[in-house]
Amino acid sequence: MTDPAFLSPQARDALQSWLAHLRALDGAAPKTLEAYGRDVTGYLSFLARHRGGAEGTVALASVPLSDLRAWMAHERARGLGARSLARSLSAVKGFTAYIADRAEGLDATAVLSARGPKFRRKLPRPLTIDAAAAMIDTVAEQPSEAWVAARDRAVITLLYGCGLRISEALGLTGADDPLPETLRITGKGGKTRLVPVLPVAAEAVADYVRLCPFDLTPAEPLFRGVRGGALSPRLMQSAMEKARMQLGLPATATPHAMRHSFATHLLSAGGDLRAIQELLGHASLSTTQAYTGVDAARLMEAYHNAHPRA
Known part of the structure; x- marks a missing residue:
């Protein structure tokens, strides 16, 4: 359960500032910002209960790995799936990096180096x-x-x-x-x-x-x-x-x-993966590779065809 009342004024202000930063500089979509805000609020609420009270940004930037793992275990126990938890952890890392960058001497290594749960990406199946x-x-x-x-x-x-x-x-x-x-x-x-x-x-x-x-x-x-x-x-x-x-x-x-x-048939007809990425509007080429089911062997084949001396 997420409760903004568990947040300190410092944490609440920092969260709003971070979301405004994502909106203005990164062009994050409203639904993405809503999800990130919900994820980080839940994380901060858990920490406040777990550690006996709301904390300021200095303490939040240096959360030990044990507390972060306790939060992740709590989320899994309440039924959060691996994919959703990975998204929440990504939001927590982004928020933590944001507050650490704005103050000297803060060590956010424990949070930023934490690994999220592994999950198998579900790929859509193309029609013939x-x-x-x-x-x-x-x-x-x-x-x-x-x-x-x-x-x-x-x-x-x-x-x-x-x-x-x-x-x-x-x-x-x-x-x-x-x-x-x-x-x-x-x-x-x-x-x-x-x-x-x-x-x-x-x-x-x-x-x-x-x-x-x-x-x-x-x-x-x-x-x-x-x-x-x-x-x-x-x-x-x-x-x-x-x-x-x-x-x-x-x-x-x-x-x-x-x-x-559309993407799969275009690729099968010899379309360039980078061009398909642009047509689909994917920010990352790896997303397009996974989306179209391209495997490493096919990429290496394309590489050797383009660079026969390699």
Whole structure:
């Protein structure tokens, strides 16, 4: 249980200052900041109870490893998974490094050198090229109204043809019509990237716009629900659930799997891993490598092909 009342004024001020720093300089997303604030508040609340009272920033920067391990054990005991605990520890390390950097003589080595729990990264499973095409067609066959069918086809085509997240596709507005040759997408953390638009995606969106009964003004969402409001991601998830049952595809055939399929098929066709990283909007190349299921052997093969004398 997290209780801000257990925090000293110094700790509370330091936490707010750190979150403001992440927001201003690192461009952290609101949900990320909320999660970090919750994680660090829980950590500080535990320390206050564990050590008999709230402490200032000097003590927090030099927490011994035994206390940090006690906190981690407490989190696991209350049911926190390895992945969530690793995220919480990352937040705690970031906060500790922040307060240690702002005062001389503070030794945060114990906290900063702590290792988080190991966990196996869950990777999305791509569809085959034929299954991805069948998914788009099947989703578009479900609605009885032509404009809704065109809408659903356009959305799923954007996920597979441009590698967009469902939130990014549904975040397009009337100002994006007609789709340009290159879309400027704002993704996680407010980071922007440029994504080429395939003709098939542009045509699918144009068909939807032509049939849509609503006025798609520049400031309003491009994709609409049947009542004219913004299209809900859940409706597209539901449409894919029905389609995958018809096609006999596994439960992993989700909207996110279409984005994953885009990356995997592009890589299989000889696409450059660094270019795919930029298209997906990943901050780290290692994320793209894991995301596309690239193994070390394939990377070494690419390296030797590019550098035959190595």
